[in-house]
Amino acid sequence: MEPTRDDQLIADLQALRPTPRPQFTAELDARAAAGFPRRSWLPQTLPSLPPLRLLIPAGGAAAILLAIVFALSTGGGSDSNAPEQQGSSSGLLSQVEKVPDHAVPEPSASAGEASAAGEASGAAAEVESSVPAAPERTLASKAPAAVPFHHRDVERSAEITLAADPKDVDDDAARVFEAVHANNGIVMRSSTQEGRPGEAGATFDLLIPSAKLDDAMAAFSDIDAVRSRHEATADITAPTVASAELLKESRARIDSLLAQLEAAETEEEQEAIEAELRHERRHAGRLATQLSHLHKRADYSRVSLRIETGGKESSDGGGAWGIDDALDDAGHVLTVAAAVTLIALAVLAPIALIALLAWLGHRAWVRRERRRVLS
């Protein structure tokens, strides 16, 4: 049987089929047996690049880490403002908080303000003996060297809010009194209100010896669940030293006037000295009062304590950590995790979109170029 023309053509084509060199096939077989070791265009000394499937998760993890750092840094900044806002609401102190003992902030009251104080007290002598004298020029200049470093007069204040059930308000109030008395404090004002959740509650304005403020705050925190807590400090060393210095000078002036009075020879001269003496004694009295006031501000801390009812922080556990707290904490953790994830997605999504578009564009370009090669 004669082969058809197509059969002949096919046979000719198959005869034209290129065949590889035996040396090439042997080398390729060897490479196949070795698992096709990579023939990188990079120098062999360079480490091989990780595959894309490792780079993508690594990049994602890095982005999430950056987002967490960003979220934490942003969150810390906003939190730092909160105590200041609370501190300003107390109206007790300046905005300076947690002043270290060696720091010298600007005085909250100047020496001149001391003249506006009320009547004198006997505390001036005590302060004079405890506070070293400082040069007047340094007081006026408010320089760091103006105040000795070994003693600081620091005024402290605190606010604490407890969450309680309405039925526990009375008991909690009684425990507040006990804690105040145990720490030698003074209840300046107290108010207790009974009623439904949200209405019932109590408020206290307290004076606590500054040396026992930490113990008192710890005792208050143990009474019930703490809804909020805020403490502030203000350095009042400068006005205290200034007042003491002025008082010292005033008393020296009084002594001088008394000596002049003894030496006066005429009645007119005596009357003039006595008038000046009365004026100087009033001035010394005001300074002593101011100094006593400053001293009390340093010795006693004002504490504003509130017991509130209603709200999710109120718990039956009386401050003990329970299921509700665990659920609250879990919710908080999930919220933070969701926020971090959202930030990470906000960072990753545009990058991923750009990368996807670039990849699709490159792929389309490659395909078009491959088609062009055969066209």
Add this chain to the structure above:
Amino acid sequence: MEQTLVAEAKDAPREADLAFDRLYRSSRDDVYAYVAGLLRDATAAEEVTAAAFERAYRKRNRFDPRRGEPRAWLFGIARNAALDELRRRGRQAELAAEPADPRTLAADEGAEHSERRLAVSVALERLQPGERELIALKFFAGLENREIARVLGTSESNAGTKLHRAMTKLREACDGTD
């Protein structure tokens, strides 16, 4: 046509390696023939063939049998590698009609065979590059129409139609050279 199977990605790596080894041994010369026919450069064909097998080996665990046969998958990789080589060299694809010089054919085949095959080789060069690639896939690499369709990304009937047209043109070109 010898059939090989590549193990699914979920199978053990050992099985995937064995399956790839079978695919390599059954397709090595076919891939070279196709690439050499496309590039018309034996040295470049060797490089591209090796690169194609290397790429396929790296991707062997990502092969999805549901998307086609292993040979079609392998020839798709080889085709992309060959076209990339042509792009890199910045020249148009010239499907070789004479990777094997007909004048070097076995002497015992006779002068008539040599002349006829030389005519076929010249006729191949007159075809469009895409048509020559079809013939290379079919008669150099030995792919079936459904495999050619998978490699070219078209339907089997369309691949068959194009192949028939290419063969018709080749036959007419051979007649023209006689």
